[in-house]
Amino acid sequence: MEDPDVLTGGCACGQLTFRVRGAPKRVGLCHCMTCRKTSGSVFNAFAIFPADRVTVSGANRNWEAAPGSQRRFCPQCGSQVFHWEDGDEIEIKLGAFDRADLFTPTYEAWTKRRESWLSTPDLIGYPENRDEAAS
Numbered sequence: 093m094e095d096p097d098v099l100t101g102g103c104a105c106g107q108l109t110f111r112v113r114g115a116p117k118r119v120g121l122c123h124c125m126t127c128r129k130t131s132g133s134v135f136n137a138f139a140i141f142p143a144d145r146v147t148v149s150g151a152n153r154n155w156e157a158a159p160g161s162q163r164r165f166c167p168q169c170g171s172q173v174f175h176w177e178d179g180d181e182i183e184i185k186l187g188a189f190d191r192a193d194l195f196t197p198t199y200e201a202w203t204k205r206r207e208s209w210l211s212t213p214d215l216i217g218y219p220e221n222r223d224e225a226a227s
């Protein structure tokens with residue numbers, strides 16, 4: 093039986109999948125150069141979950157952008173699926189979920205790299221990384 097509290101997603105070719113239980117801790121956007129380059133898009137949109145609520149299956153490869161920061165992708169189709177930060181939180185890309193329009197971001201990081209045509213009026217903005225103390 094389907095658990096309504098479980099969401100699923102994965103890569104474009106379907107071999108790398110995930111299941112996640114419950115609501116995310118936070119949902120945001122990032123305009124930093126690493127998110128731009130790795131996605132090939134001008135920003136990254138993601139939902140962050142405690143790592144113990146996420147189950148991943150299938151082959152995945154990692155690029156460690158910084159120590160403890162693992163950006164994981166499907167080695168077959170190249171889809172970016174998730175980003176693992178120091179093992180206790182997993183950032184899942186909104187576009188990797190099987191359904192659209194599940195979550196609404198509340199903040200955006202690295203607004204100093206945001207494209208000038210992009211308008212995001214209702215979000216809390218941070219010029220660089222999200223300020224833990226301010227949230």
Ligand SMILES: [Zn+2]
Nearest residue numbers: 103105166169
């Ligand atoms: Zn794939």
Ligand SMILES: [Zn+2]
Nearest residue numbers: 122123124127
């Ligand atoms: Zn970023």
